[in-house]
Amino acid sequence: MGLLVALPASAAPSGAANGTIVLSNGTSGTGVASKGEFYSDQTLCGDGATTCNVAKVTVTDTDLSVTSTGTARIVTTGNTGNSNPFVLTGGAGSDHNIAVLGGETSITQTESTTGTSAALTFTLTDRKGTTATTDDTTEFGRDADDDGDIDASDVTVKVGGVAITPTIQSSSGRITAVVVPAGSNTAAGTDNISIVFEISKYAQGDPGSTPISSATLSYGADFAAATTTSTRTIDTIDNTAGTIKTTSNVTTAAATDSIKVVFTYNVTETHKSLMTYTTPSLTARGLTRALTGTETTASSGAFTSVIGLFNGADYDKLVVAADTTGVTTFDGIEANATIAADTELLARIGTIAPILGLDTTTQAAAGSDATFIAAIMPVADGEILTVSYSDVGASATSTRSDTANIDLKAPTVAVVSPAHKSWTNTYSQTLTADVTDEVSAGGYASGIIQGNADTLMVNRLFNTTDNAAALVPTLQATNSYRISRSITLVAADEGLIRWWVPAKDNAGNVTKYDDTRTKAQVAQAVTNPAILGVGNPAIVTSVPGQAVQLNLDVTAGTISATSTGGKLDTRLTTVPTGSMTATSTSTTVLTDSQAAFTTAGDTLVKVGDTITNLTDGSSCAITALTATTITCAALSAVTGGTGSTENDWDNGDTYKIVNSTLGDVIALATGTSQVN
Numbered sequence: 001m002g003l004l005v006a007l008p009a010s011a012a013p014s015g016a017a018n019g020t021i022v023l024s025n026g027t028s029g030t031g032v033a034s035k036g037e038f039y040s041d042q043t044l045c046g047d048g049a050t051t052c053n054v055a056k057v058t059v060t061d062t063d064l065s066v067t068s069t070g071t072a073r074i075v076t077t078g079n080t081g082n083s084n085p086f087v088l089t090g091g092a093g094s095d096h097n098i099a100v101l102g103g104e105t106s107i108t109q110t111e112s113t114t115g116t117s118a119a120l121t122f123t124l125t126d127r128k129g130t131t132a133t134t135d136d137t138t139e140f141g142r143d144a145d146d147d148g149d150i151d152a153s154d155v156t157v158k159v160g161g162v163a164i165t166p167t168i169q170s171s172s173g174r175i176t177a178v179v180v181p182a183g184s185n186t187a188a189g190t191d192n193i194s195i196v197f198e199i200s201k202y203a204q205g206d207p208g209s210t211p212i213s214s215a216t217l218s219y220g221a222d223f224a225a226a227t228t229t230s231t232r233t234i235d236t237i238d239n240t241a242g243t244i245k246t247t248s249n250v251t252t253a254a255a256t257d258s259i260k261v262v263f264t265y266n267v268t269e270t271h272k273s274l275m276t277y278t279t280p281s282l283t284a285r286g287l288t289r290a291l292t293g294t295e296t297t298a299s300s301g302a303f304t305s306v307i308g309l310f311n312g313a314d315y316d317k318l319v320v321a322a323d324t325t326g327v328t329t330f331d332g333i334e335a336n337a338t339i340a341a342d343t344e345l346l347a348r349i350g351t352i353a354p355i356l357g358l359d360t361t362t363q364a365a366a367g368s369d370a371t372f373i374a375a376i377m378p379v380a381d382g383e384i385l386t387v388s389y390s391d392v393g394a395s396a397t398s399t400r401s402d403t404a405n406i407d408l409k410a411p412t413v414a415v416v417s418p419a420h421k422s423w424t425n426t427y428s429q430t431l432t433a434d435v436t437d438e439v440s441a442g443g444y445a446s447g448i449i450q451g452n453a454d455t456l457m458v459n460r461l462f463n464t465t466d467n468a469a470a471l472v473p474t475l476q477a478t479n480s481y482r483i484s485r486s487i488t489l490v491a492a493d494e495g496l497i498r499w500w501v502p503a504k505d506n507a508g509n510v511t512k513y514d515d516t517r518t519k520a521q522v523a524q525a526v527t528n529p530a531i532l533g534v535g536n537p538a539i540v541t542s543v544p545g546q547a548v549q550l551n552l553d554v555t556a557g558t559i560s561a562t563s564t565g566g567k568l569d570t571r572l573t574t575v576p577t578g579s580m581t582a583t584s585t586s587t588t589v590l591t592d593s594q595a596a597f598t599t600a601g602d603t604l605v606k607v608g609d610t611i612t613n614l615t616d617g618s619s620c621a622i623t624a625l626t627a628t629t630i631t632c633a634a635l636s637a638v639t640g641g642t643g644s645t646e647n648d649w650d651n652g653d654t655y656k657i658v659n660s661t662l663g664d665v666i667a668l669a670t671g672t673s674q675v676n
Helices: 280-284 312-323 330-335 337-341 343-355 368-374 519-523
Strands: 020-024 037-039 054-060 067-075 105-111 120-123 156-159 162-164 167-171 174-180 193-199 212-220 230-232 234-238 243-246 258-266 270-278 289-295 302-311 376-379 384-392 397-406 412-417 422-424 428-436 455-460 468-470 474-477 480-488 495-502 548-552 566-568 577-579 589-591 610-613 618-625 629-632 654-658 665-667
Touching (some): 020 397, 120 193, 312 343, 455 480
Antiparallel strands (some): 067 258, 105 193, 156 162, 156 193, 384 397, 455 495, 577 654, 589 629
């Protein structure tokens, strides 16, 4: 009901102008501004404010903003118009009755009899029968017969195709409900009542939202079409107050008390399927996206829509969740086990939903799952997002479009010096890394600004007195910075020093900084997905999943005066592995009937070695052993990884045993030289 007049697609209206379509709300690529906007699947762009996974489209086309003509009929009670302006807001003026609006557009409401022989009261809506109830819009009946009052003659009601005489309920010069008499409700029916009435889109309760641009005023003895009338010149139209002031009063008298105001006004309109969005990822799934454009103000001629962007894998997860049996709401998508387990995706859809028009109430409403899916689309790195609309312009109908780039590729961080896991006894150190936003698959990069590559965090494991420092990185090449930080260590820092660089590009892409492996995956030595030396831009002080390690060793070695000779410890060079063969679960004892833990030589297992449960990600120090059993005081979770562990041995659990001194020098008493 937002659009009262539809323009024909076959020809441009008189005075039509060419329109434009523009993408916005993303980020402009550094060094490639001519390439337009860049978007990603990240909630925030690199500026920390713009929502980079929401593309906004604005169609500016005055031809789409159509004016409407309204009529108000007013009966005066005193001289008015200049000293007291005419009020159109649904209330009586100082010297006149309520302004009665004439009908402009016809509505047919469909209802059903119940057969209870009782009167039926129907609030006026745009309801179209029993099959469409969830999106009913309340409407108000207006003066359809243009006689200046509101009564039953302004509605046409039929039951079973037969016209009846209803009664009406009215308020503030408008019909709010129609009453079907009991005598017309003697038999039950379905969609057998039609109520025809007329509406006006002029917003009496909020006149500023439907501003009047021009008006004329005439007056006479009554509102009959044949009645002779006179006119008054309009002096002032006040769209905030909803009043019209004439240059002089209209004198009240029997021959002049019927005022007719004809006015031109704008409404905030909507055009369904106005903008079309396409990406190769969307097309590959056989899908289209044509969204409604909503006018920004009643007379702006600018229509906007927004759409959410997700990488293909996440989009498919959301579609599957929405299609799951029993899911009918957006809240149901959030509650889906797969979505709930993906905390990052869950947070992103929670943030994006209100931007797409789904507030908290709507998210719980039936059908909101489908509404959400229809407002998002899949994208892939390097793709082009194209938006278009059909413009009935000044010369001919044409398709106008705009494009933007999809950049899902995060910056790279390369450690320059010192190398990862270096050992040093030098207090003065310069830590250096390169941060580069390489081009995405489409050949362009959203880029990276200096402010998103200017932090280098240092963490002293045993003397945690330092933290992040804001630096001035040097530009190495387009979208590539080198960041260096000089630090002076002290003796108290001896041990492990960790450092990292948080980084994100202009499209908000963040390099993988967290170790998302499970405890079991850590125990199984699955490759750490966190990129070396990368920190979290949102919490720069948080130790990332794979910080660069520098070991400070300033304590001199000691010389043994008693033990001479030595060799490298090679015991358990071949790591013993196997599985739990006992059928009963144990929290302290592993049994492997195929093992030979006490065999002499380099395969000999000893008390103090570490055994790790590769199945659940727990480990412990060995306190006792036999040929086929290993005993520990208690298993506990390995360091790193996510999730919980059972901390026990179940039948079939696999294990490995390591010698913590493997590769160290073992001092012997058989040589002739001392061992350091």
